[in-house]
Amino acid sequence: MNTKDLAYFNDLISQKSFSKVAQNFGVSQPTITMAIKRLEADFGAPLVIRDRVHNAIHVTPSGEQLAVHAKVILRELDLAHQEIINLTQNRLVLGLPPIIENYYFPKVSARLAAAGLLDSLETVEGGSIWLRQAVRNGQVDMTLLGSVEPLAYQDLVAEEFDRQPFCIYVSAEHRLAQRKRIYFNELRGEDFVFFNSNFIHNTAFTQLTRRNHFQPKIVFRSNDMHVLMKLVAENIGVAFLTKIIDQPAENVVRLDLLDPEPPEFITSIVYRTNHLLTPQQAQLRQILHEALDQSKTNF
Amino acid sequence: MNTKDLAYFNDLISQKSFSKVAQNFGVSQPTITMAIKRLEADFGAPLVIRDRVHNAIHVTPSGEQLAVHAKVILRELDLAHQEIINLTQNRLVLGLPPIIENYYFPKVSARLAAAGLLDSLETVEGGSIWLRQAVRNGQVDMTLLGSVEPLAYQDLVAEEFDRQPFCIYVSAEHRLAQRKRIYFNELRGEDFVFFNSNFIHNTAFTQLTRRNHFQPKIVFRSNDMHVLMKLVAENIGVAFLTKIIDQPAENVVRLDLLDPEPPEFITSIVYRTNHLLTPQQAQLRQILHEALDQSKTNF
DNA sequence: CGGATATTATTAATATTATTGATAGTATAA
DNA sequence: TTATACTATCAATAATATTAATAATATCCG
Numbered sequence: 001m002n003t004k005d006l007a008y009f010n011d012l013i014s015q016k017s018f019s020k021v022a023q024n025f026g027v028s029q030p031t032i033t034m035a036i037k038r039l040e041a042d043f044g045a046p047l048v049i050r051d052r053v054h055n056a057i058h059v060t061p062s063g064e065q066l067a068v069h070a071k072v073i074l075r076e077l078d079l080a081h082q083e084i085i086n087l088t089q090n091r092l093v094l095g096l097p098p099i100i101e102n103y104y105f106p107k108v109s110a111r112l113a114a115a116g117l118l119d120s121l122e123t124v125e126g127g128s129i130w131l132r133q134a135v136r137n138g139q140v141d142m143t144l145l146g147s148v149e150p151l152a153y154q155d156l157v158a159e160e161f162d163r164q165p166f167c168i169y170v171s172a173e174h175r176l177a178q179r180k181r182i183y184f185n186e187l188r189g190e191d192f193v194f195f196n197s198n199f200i201h202n203t204a205f206t207q208l209t210r211r212n213h214f215q216p217k218i219v220f221r222s223n224d225m226h227v228l229m230k231l232v233a234e235n236i237g238v239a240f241l242t243k244i245i246d247q248p249a250e251n252v253v254r255l256d257l258l259d260p261e262p263p264e265f266i267t268s269i270v271y272r273t274n275h276l277l278t279p280q281q282a283q284l285r286q287i288l289h290e291a292l293d294q295s296k297t298n299f
Numbered sequence: 300m301n302t303k304d305l306a307y308f309n310d311l312i313s314q315k316s317f318s319k320v321a322q323n324f325g326v327s328q329p330t331i332t333m334a335i336k337r338l339e340a341d342f343g344a345p346l347v348i349r350d351r352v353h354n355a356i357h358v359t360p361s362g363e364q365l366a367v368h369a370k371v372i373l374r375e376l377d378l379a380h381q382e383i384i385n386l387t388q389n390r391l392v393l394g395l396p397p398i399i400e401n402y403y404f405p406k407v408s409a410r411l412a413a414a415g416l417l418d419s420l421e422t423v424e425g426g427s428i429w430l431r432q433a434v435r436n437g438q439v440d441m442t443l444l445g446s447v448e449p450l451a452y453q454d455l456v457a458e459e460f461d462r463q464p465f466c467i468y469v470s471a472e473h474r475l476a477q478r479k480r481i482y483f484n485e486l487r488g489e490d491f492v493f494f495n496s497n498f499i500h501n502t503a504f505t506q507l508t509r510r511n512h513f514q515p516k517i518v519f520r521s522n523d524m525h526v527l528m529k530l531v532a533e534n535i536g537v538a539f540l541t542k543i544i545d546q547p548a549e550n551v552v553r554l555d556l557l558d559p560e561p562p563e564f565i566t567s568i569v570y571r572t573n574h575l576l577t578p579q580q581a582q583l584r585q586i587l588h589e590a591l592d593q594s595k596t597n598f
Numbered sequence: 599c600g601g602a603t604a605t606t607a608t609t610a611a612t613a614t615t616a617t618t619g620a621t622a623g624t625a626t627a628a
Numbered sequence: 629t630t631a632t633a634c635t636a637t638c639a640a641t642a643a644t645a646t647t648a649a650t651a652a653t654a655t656c657c658g
Binding site: 316317318329333349351 | 633634635636637638
Binding site for chain 4: 599600601602603604605606607608609610611612613614615616617618619620621622623624625626627628
């Protein structure tokens with residue numbers, strides 16, 4: 001059976017039009033008619049019902065069933081192509097959320113260089129939602145992801161390699177600056193500086209504000225952590241960030257949260273379940289895991 | 300791309316011989332040579348290395364990578380065929396471990412009949428390991444499975460629908476017969492009657508004997524629960540069985556276990572992740588879940 | 599109603615692709 | 629060296645896919 005037929009079929013399911021599928025693939029319309037016929041003959045069942053009365057196409061139960069498998073098959077094929085291209089070109093495409101890159105990457109780069117991995121390593125920055133998608137569809141081979149809950153996906157392997165609490169950063173002149181530990185509740189009424197858009201920080205932050213029943217006042221937003229830190233230093237507002245910030249800027253104090261079950265920033269290495277790690281990828285994974293052991297004791 | 304080529308390739312990986320693959324598929328040897336060449340051209344990388352010195356074939360990293368995906372693709376195709384056959388023939392093949400069949404099936408059969416499902420329902424009996432395999436490879440569409448741990452597989456959906464403790468059954472003349480509850484430890488030195496081979500009972504039983512550090516003496520084995528019950532009644536030995544036994548035979552007393560965290564018999568409905576439930580299958584699932592609610596309150 | 603439009607099916611011709619038989623090439627073992 | 633085992637090559641053939649042309653079917657709308 002030709003996978004082209006499955007691709008035609010898959011497109012037909014969403015386009016609901018033989019001629020549109022033909023256009024999309026740059027083939028003539030009878031080609032699609034024939035392809036669907038071949039599939040129907042192969043599976044011994046009608047896959048679509050040509051409802052000419054309503055000028056529509058209905059997918060039969062058999063068609064629905066096949067559609068699920070067709071999608072899997074086409075995805076696997078696509079991934080195989082991309083993976084083999086990266087493999088032969090000695091490319092290792094690694095997804096990195098900016099915050100993780102900032103903290104963990106400097107720690108491992110020496111080892112990566114020593115292992116000769118830096119040459120073939122190609123990093124792609126992006127938010128965790130985008131990177132999750134990217135590792136799914138093969139744009140990246142592996143990715144680091146931050147999350148509040150442990151990751152569990154059926155098509156992705158997620159190996160947690162670190163877990164750090166979220167903290168509050170305030171100016172040295174702030175009323176709470178002398179404290180080491182506070183309850184999130186004590187921040188009611190504070191001005192916050194916060195990320196523009198950061199899925200994990202948002203999730204964790206919302207979790208805490210909901211639990212404590214208050215609506216935080218965010219006076220400034222930026223995607224640059226260093227900008228946020230400077231604003232904290234100038235006492236414009238307080239920041240809610242992970243503990244994985246090497247050294248808070250001058251004039252900034254870090255406060256731990258005393259809340260029971262505070263949200264944690266979980267970092268994981270993620271790759272596709274059906275992806276065989278190349279020696280390089282296995283090595284990268286190893287180095288990241290090892291770097292963790294070091295960083296854990298360093299805290 | 301033709302899936303036949305992937306089938307040839309997949310077989311080549313395990314056979315490591317072009318001619319054997321040709322034989323297996325009943326085609327000529329150049330067909331395989333050509334098929335592999337097509338794949339290599341398509342993926343732009345050598346997939347196997349023909350090592351004529353050692354008269355062997357080595358799979359390249361690209362080949363290994365493709366092999367993983369090829370297996371998935373061939374499996375999906377195979378499942379699609381089987382599922383569509385069952386769908387069009389209005390067959391619903393349900394796997395049933397004997398013990399679950401004994402207890403749960405009578406409870407739901409009235410509802411199944413009312414829903415008109417009994418006609419199309421075809422049951423397959425088998426042990427839980429065999430049935431898990433059968434649902435994976437499409438021999439059955441859905442299956443009930445017993446287990447000691449909650450089931451979690453990436454390619455299978457497992458919905459727990461009941462959970463019952465394991466119990467001890469003794470003769471009314473047995474020294475412990477007057478007790479309602481005992482510790483497993485108190486059975487040290489007892490004669491047991493036990494299943495010949497039953498994965499779940501074995502797992503749970505071993506768990507308890509290990510925890511209590513004793514080697515149970517099994518004086519008789521059978522795969523028929525009723526036979527075991529009769530032997531218990533005659534005080535030949537004591538039995539370790541699930542609580543889901545409608546009415547212990549005459550002259551038999553059931554004792555609950557007092558041990559902390561005693562193993563439980565978990566029953567789940569299991570089907571393939573990539574399988575779209577047909578209306579019938581969805582109905583069966585619904586009825587099983589509903590029947591549970593009833594059976595739960597009945598205890 | 600009837601013609602314009604849109605869509606899918608059919609068909610015969612053509613183009614593409616897969617398979618084969620025959621045989622060459624390469625290495626091993628005896 | 630010869631026999632044996634395995635894979636590659638190649639030209640011929642078989643099988644399959646695609647196409648252009650057109651038929652068939654239904655809608656829309658004046």
